[in-house]
Amino acid sequence: MALDAGTTSNRCILFNEKGKICALSKKEFTQYFPKPGWVEHDANEIWSSQYAVAREAMKQLNAKGSQIAGIGITNQRETTIVWDRTTGEPIYRAIVWQCRRTSDYCKELKEKGYTDMIKEKTGLIIDPYFSATKIHWILENVPEARKKANEGNLLFGTVDTWLIWKLTGGKVHVTDYSNASRTMLFNIHTLKWDQDILNLLDIPASMLPEVRPSSYIYAQTDYHLFDGSITIAGAAGDQQAALFGQTCFNAGDVKNTYGTGCFMLMNTGDTPVSSDHGLLTTIAWGIDGKVQYALEGSVYMAGAAIQWLRDELKLIDTSYDSEYFATKVEDTNGCYVVPSFTGLGAPYWNPYARGIITGLTRGTNKCHIIRATLESIAYQVNDVLEAMVLDSKIDLRSLKVDGGACLNDFMMQFQSDICLAPVQRPACVETTAMGAAYLAGLAVGYWRSMDDICAQYHIEHTFTPNKNEEKRTRRLKGWKKAVKAAIILTEDN
Numbered sequence: 001m002a003l004d005a006g007t008t009s010n011r012c013i014l015f016n017e018k019g020k021i022c023a024l025s026k027k028e029f030t031q032y033f034p035k036p037g038w039v040e041h042d043a044n045e046i047w048s049s050q051y052a053v054a055r056e057a058m059k060q061l062n063a064k065g066s067q068i069a070g071i072g073i074t075n076q077r078e079t080t081i082v083w084d085r086t087t088g089e090p091i092y093r094a095i096v097w098q099c100r101r102t103s104d105y106c107k108e109l110k111e112k113g114y115t116d117m118i119k120e121k122t123g124l125i126i127d128p129y130f131s132a133t134k135i136h137w138i139l140e141n142v143p144e145a146r147k148k149a150n151e152g153n154l155l156f157g158t159v160d161t162w163l164i165w166k167l168t169g170g171k172v173h174v175t176d177y178s179n180a181s182r183t184m185l186f187n188i189h190t191l192k193w194d195q196d197i198l199n200l201l202d203i204p205a206s207m208l209p210e211v212r213p214s215s216y217i218y219a220q221t222d223y224h225l226f227d228g229s230i231t232i233a234g235a236a237g238d239q240q241a242a243l244f245g246q247t248c249f250n251a252g253d254v255k256n257t258y259g260t261g262c263f264m265l266m267n268t269g270d271t272p273v274s275s276d277h278g279l280l281t282t283i284a285w286g287i288d289g290k291v292q293y294a295l296e297g298s299v300y301m302a303g304a305a306i307q308w309l310r311d312e313l314k315l316i317d318t319s320y321d322s323e324y325f326a327t328k329v330e331d332t333n334g335c336y337v338v339p340s341f342t343g344l345g346a347p348y349w350n351p352y353a354r355g356i357i358t359g360l361t362r363g364t365n366k367c368h369i370i371r372a373t374l375e376s377i378a379y380q381v382n383d384v385l386e387a388m389v390l391d392s393k394i395d396l397r398s399l400k401v402d403g404g405a406c407l408n409d410f411m412m413q414f415q416s417d418i419c420l421a422p423v424q425r426p427a428c429v430e431t432t433a434m435g436a437a438y439l440a441g442l443a444v445g446y447w448r449s450m451d452d453i454c455a456q457y458h459i460e461h462t463f464t465p466n467k468n469e470e471k472r473t474r475r476l477k478g479w480k481k482a483v484k485a486a487i488i489l490t491e492d493n
């Protein structure tokens, strides 16, 4: 059983030994935008919807808890939940990874010269994206929070930790290496919470969960939840789980997930590679007594930009329709959309950037804007890819893709044309959930080895690049100019 707690929806997928999906249930939950740039979730709703889909998936097969080999949890990363140890109640809404409320505090940390120290220890760039400054914000702004934390009565968790806490009836407070590595509090070399950073941000160590491998027997679920206990045997951040589900087990293997945002990860084996080009160094997973590292480029707006076309501009009825309209025109007519609605992530890291559309003419129509939005996703991925090749000094063999928006054939072909590499889409694009199931299944012996898992992996379609160097160069130049314009507009900050 994979519990996949995403940014906009929670899913439960049951897989059989062949890695085939036998049951799937999905539920969207409420997004709160209390101020511009702020994003929150209700932690209790994250739990209730996750629990509801787990029950629903089991009902589809009439399954009992005792028939489930194990649970693997995978989650939107960095999102920060703080709750009262004694009541189990969150003291504030979950502050979502996309939330920019700590931009000024991050700026202050950078101005005080902490950038190198944080990067060396955590592999991360100081940014509101990560959990650390969100925890700090809660402690500073929620009444009584600081006092309760100092008394040892507050617990922090990312969504994996929260779900394990709820699944065990409030008994177990843990996380895994991959999630810990996204907090900006975890030393990715010593594999311990970093006391210097905790002191700097004034966060008591008593709030933090124990850190465990990603494939590991964590606990048993509370007996009453699923009519029998189930072993929780895996946990990993969703992007790392997708890397695992895509069988990117070797150094140099790369995957990109096209969901709400885009996240490209390259496995760098047992060596943490430090980036000189705006990427993050992160832990891929902990398994068999050691950790593997990855380079990551995080793009905040991908599928969410298509939702913007649908929900705010009302140019399309469904995300799926974007492909139909984009292919009604030959190109974007010189129009570029930079969907930096919540700032720019890798490799630019500008939390103040906001979205822009450039190159508008009297002839620009709805199809051009839709096409430019889809293309913007591929351009952002290409920016990250260029940085990754420079940092890793490894030429890209192929790009494995997954996530809801990778079903858009137009966008995948454009991606291949722009990055001049084959783009491979697997038969099962639910690789995040699959990765979590594999991690759990390996821990309980449901699958014996990573070779067994590789044997189950199949490519459904490979998009090969149409090479037109003149067109590609012109398009990339237009894109880079548009990004520059979005950045120039932030200069008052």
Ligand SMILES: Nc1ncnc2c1ncn2[C@@H]1O[C@H](COP(=O)(O)OP(=O)(O)O)[C@@H](O)[C@H]1O
Pocket (backbone or CB within 6 Å): 006, 007, 008, 009, 258, 259, 260, 261, 302, 303, 304, 305, 306, 307, 319, 320, 321, 322, 323, 403, 404, 405, 406, 407, 408
């Ligand atoms: N055919 C499509 N073309 C473009 N975008 C799509 C398409 N289908 C889904 N999407 C986008 O993909 C995202 C959903 O993917 P998913 O992997 O479920 O995201 P998440 O796990 O981040 O919630 C949505 O933002 C949606 O707009």
Ligand SMILES: O=P(O)(O)OC[C@H](O)CO
Pocket (backbone or CB within 6 Å): 005, 006, 007, 008, 075, 076, 077, 078, 097, 237, 238, 239, 259, 260, 261, 298
């Ligand atoms: O919910 P997703 O799939 O968009 O993933 C969110 C990431 O984990 C944020 O770092």
